[in-house]
Amino acid sequence: MPRTKALGLAAAATALTLGLAACGGGGGEGGGDQEPLQFGYIFPETGDLSHLGPPQISAAKYAHSEINKAGGVLGKELPGVLTGDEANDAAQAVEAADGLLDKDVDAVLGAAASGMTMAIIDKITKEKVVQCSGSNTAPDLTDYDDGGFYFRTAPSDLLQGPVLADTVAADGHQSVAIVHRADDYGDGLAEATKTGLEDAGIEVKATESYDPNSPNFGSVVDAVKDAKAEAVVMVSFEEGVQIITGLIEAGVKTDTMYATDGLSDETLAGKVDKDKPETLKGFSGTAPAVDNKKFQEDLTAYDDKLEVFQYAPQVYDCAISIALAAEAAESTDPAVFVKELPKVTKDGEECTGFEQCRDLIKDGKDVDYTGASGPIDFDENGDVAAASIGIYEFGDKGKLDWVDYVETKPES
Template sequence: MYASMRRSAARRSGVFLGAALLVAAAGMQGGGATQAAAAEDGELKLGYVLPETGQLAFLGPPQIESTKFAIEEINKAGGVLGKPIPAVVSGDEAGQEAVAAQSANRVLNAGVDAVIGAAASGMSLAFIDRVTGAGVVQCSGSNTAPTFTDYEDDGFYFRTAPSDALQGPVLADVVRGDGHDRVAVIARADDYGRGLLDSTRDALEEDGAEVPVAETYDPKTTNFDQIVQQVADANPDGVVVIGFEEATQILQGLIEAGVGPQQIGVYGADGLRSEELPNLVSPGNPERLAGMKGTAPASASNPDYVKRLKEFAPDLKELQFAPQVFDCVTTIALAAEVAKSDDPGRFVDEMVGVTKDGDKCTSFAACKELIADGKDIDYDGVSGPLDFTDRGEPGQATIEVYTYDDQGALKTLRTEVSTGEE
């Protein structure tokens, strides 16, 4: 209902006029021929902009392979609108805004109906206006910055990962549950870092903790001594580090300054949840990170999905955000089935509805059968129930609490549900 109210027929016509101009301009910038995006031709075309290289390259394989796996599962069930989804159009976000934007232009030029990605919130912000302004659906499985909840995207942007407004309170609860009363919080200076810093700090202070340091840092700097010294000088009994791969240098600095996991509580978030982190921080001595904890959006326990994904991609090691991306692809396909159209200007209105308030189904094939029978569907994804809000995002989050054990191995301690309500 809400989505439909946001888009009148006249507005949609304006969107597609803008789309034609935008994509034409993108084609001229790229020096190649252009195909207008979002044309209805009976074939659902998908593209992605995900990290094939760059700081978040470890998040690329699980998201890319899960995208391809979802397409294979959809095609096994007869495809969308009676046609298979063709090979996904690829684009590298590369950890650089300019590269991500260029990749988005190339993907749009291929005439896709929806874009999967980006992985990083900052990278999505580099091209969201290009995609949604062209009347093309965008769905990310790992954007968590609160920025997107109220972003002016004409209703074309969706995410299956929860907002950090839901993760921050859980992270704060973990810190406080470990008995820490004086906590420094530092984060990379982008929408992801600032959003999670704010929600974590606010939750800590509401629970009675003192936050002597709440600062952001330039992730492109090569020297983090100043922020490390600022933490050390504050004499905290806990520190939260919100970053990506660059934060390995901060963790190294904290250890050298005597405020590492062996001395105080050290915590991270989803950007630092990686099996490789201990060896990146201390090559040959991963146990130096033992005791560090953190939080990250979790998936419902789904061993069947994990088994099938690993059979599809046997070399896959990291699984973070793979289920959420699978659900992006499946939700888009189901919305097109319900709308009986591959026109994103039409199936966008079904994106929220297919995730709630209908007959439950847990696969594209099962949901497609219900649709064929004239039923309203409620797709519960491989990452768990989606139940999109009117803003096109999960209304609650399952958050994993992780740690690194005595040998530096990544372990899941538990999961918690967060709704943002007391």
């Protein structure tokens, strides 16, 4: 159904007089007459990024439960989170977005993949609905024309790339071959990593892009072999498993292979060699990640079946920030509360958790929500002002271990 509700002239005049907004499913300013804040998500429930679905879905539902445990938003309990599957397929992501918009969603959490957000961002933001992703990292999203309705709690790849380059440099490699998906995510992160490597004095002998839907990746493996580089960087999703196995067969050692968040998968070693997960020993990489054991324990208590935690803190922070913005605006209309979203994350009294921050807002205080993923401090582009990048490595038994965390900020 259309999102703009048909009103007669008299009704429209009355609505304007009362200061009500019809867009986005929320009411106008003032807490008493508000419709409940409606969240929806678009995450990979299926497809080659499905390993990233469970932590993001659980984080969204955990935030939802914490908000309702504290009494809801503006005194009204949140209805159940509406769901959508992006499946790392643009057509399916668009279908999911249409489904949420038809149900008058106020805020969309997701998509997980930058490319999927590129497929749906116009649909969502042009309806004046807030979108917040905990895992989009493509640099192009920083200055995308979203009308001020798009935010992300994951850092741009312009921050991850230099950390990955420093990780390669710290291992003493003097030359690198880069292979990457030919999409927004792959192009942006490969370029940021290349720049970081060259700034560190490391020669980039080859930069090879590829179609992630290709039936085989022999040409990618051949390009790496021909480059004769000391190390290889892969900006890949699950198709990277085929590239890794091809490189191993070609004699490339796993401790000279590096990757990014698309392959920070606890089950990766079993996918490469289910009989010998130790084959992946030494394989390492970087991903936006935080050292927050308390949050992980709390999320595990909420969902004891959860085994992967990538991007869970960031998604949680999207949801809590949005709920606090609605509290500050005294409105569940996204066209109204979006203006408060950056404000509740900086330049106020520091607080953590929905209830603590909400109570300060009720007391007339400006708040600075510090989230599970760290300080948020949304800037004018909806980007975070600082980020934590984790460095991971696969050990003897194919277990993914986080070995370090690097705090980083955009260049001023």
